[in-house]
Amino acid sequence: MTDKINELLRRVEEFKPKAAAEIEEFRIRILGKKGELNALMEEFKTVAPELKRELGQQLNSLKQAATERVNALRDQMQDATANGPGIEDMTRPGSAEQLGSRHPISLVKNQIVEVFARLGYTVADGPEIEDDWHVFSALNFPPEHPARDMQDTFFIEKDPDILLRTHTSSIQVRTMERQKPPIRVICPGRVFRNEAISYRAHCIFHQIEGLYIDEGVSFADMKQSLLYFAKEIFGEQASIRMRPSYFPFTEPSAEVDVSCNLCGGKGCPVCKGTGWLEIMGCGMVDPNVLRANNIDPEKYSGFAFGMGIERIAMLKYGVKDLRLYFENDVRFLHQFDTAL
Incomplete structure (x- = not known):
C-alpha cells in the first residue's frame, strides 16, 4: 500500500495541466468521492492494526499534498488568464493605459x-x-x-x-x-x-x-x-x-x-x-x-x-x-x- 501511496504522490507532484479544465478533472480523479484517494482509504480499513498509524499519516500527507497542488495550479492559471496571452513574451509592446480627464x-x-x-x-x-x-x-x-x-x-x-x-x-x-x-x-x-x-x-x-x-x-x-x-x-x-x-x-x-x-x-x-x-x-x-x-x-x-x-x-x-x-x-x- 505504501508503494501505491508513493506512486500517487509522484503523479500529483508531476502533474502539469495546460488548461483550467484539466485541473478540475485531475481533482475529481484524485480527490473526488470516487477518486483514487478514497479507494486507498477503503483499502486502509483492511490493513493490520500495527500498520494503521504509519499508513494513516502517509494518506493524510498525500491528501494535503494533492489539495495544495490543485489550489496552487488554479492560482497560476488565474494569474496567467488575468495577464492575458503573450505575457511571457517580454519583447511585445505594452498596452497603453487609458488616462482620465479633468472634470x-x-x-x-x-x-x-x-x-x-x-x-x-x-x-x-x-x-x-x-x-x-x-x-x-x-x-x-x-x-x-x-x-x-x-x-x-x-x-x-x-x-x-x-x-x-x-x-x-x-x-x-x-x-x-x-x-x-x-x-x-x-x-x-x-x-x-x-x-x-x-x-x-x-x-x-x-x-x-x-x-x-x-x-x-x-x-x-x-x-x-x-x-x-x-x-x-x-x-x-x-x-x-x-x-x-x-x-x-x-x-x-x-x-x-x-x-x-x-x-x-x-x-x-x-x-x-x-x-x-x-x-x-x-x-x-x-x-x-x-x-x-x-x-x-x-x-x-x-x-x-x-x-x-x-x-x-x-x-x-x-x-x-x-x-x-x-x-x-x-x-x-x-x-x-x-x-x-
Whole structure:
C-alpha cells in the first residue's frame, strides 16, 4: 500500500495541466468521492492494526499534498488568464493605459481663477458646514429672509443654527474677519440648497465668488473687471449688460448678462431669443456688511460678485443638462480631453 501511496504522490507532484479544465478533472480523479484517494482509504480499513498509524499519516500527507497542488495550479492559471496571452513574451509592446480627464467643472473653475489671478485676486477657502453668522447674519440677511427656511436650506442643527453653506459668501466673511483691507480674493467651492433635481437645478452645485475692498473702489471698477472676465472666458467679441437687482449683502446690486456666444447675440432657443445669457450677480458691498465685519464703511468700499460654475460651463461647452456633471459617465467626461 505504501508503494501505491508513493506512486500517487509522484503523479500529483508531476502533474502539469495546460488548461483550467484539466485541473478540475485531475481533482475529481484524485480527490473526488470516487477518486483514487478514497479507494486507498477503503483499502486502509483492511490493513493490520500495527500498520494503521504509519499508513494513516502517509494518506493524510498525500491528501494535503494533492489539495495544495490543485489550489496552487488554479492560482497560476488565474494569474496567467488575468495577464492575458503573450505575457511571457517580454519583447511585445505594452498596452497603453487609458488616462482620465479633468472634470469640466474643474476645468472651468481653474480658468476663472486664472483670469482673476491676473487682476491680483488670490484664492480663499472655508468650511462647507457653517453657522448662521457666516452664512446669513454677517451678510445682512434679515431674520425673515426665505433663505433661512428649511425648505431652502439644509440645516444640521437648530438653536444655534448649523447648516450646509448655501453660497461661498461665507468665505468672504471669514476673509474679512482675519484680514484688513485691501482685500482681493476669489472664493470657489461647493454649496448646497434644498432644490428638486432636474436638468436645470441640483441640490449640490459649485460657486465662485469674488470680493474686492479698498479705498475708492467704485461701480465702474466692478463693471470693467467683469467685462474683462467675460471676454477672457467667452471670447473677445463678448459684451455684458447689467440689470438692477437686489441682494441683502450688496447695494446697489445687479444681474450680469453676457451676449449669447451660440448665436452671436441674434437670438436663439438657448437665450430664448433675447441674445443675452445671465451669468452672475454682483454689487457694491453693503455698508452694513462692512460694519458687521469691523471694516469702516466711511473709509473703505468694495464690490462682490458670484456665479455658478455649472452655469458658466453649460454656456461655454453647450451642455444642456445639469445632471450630466454629477453622473461621472466617462463617455461624457472624455469629450473634454481636448480642453486640457
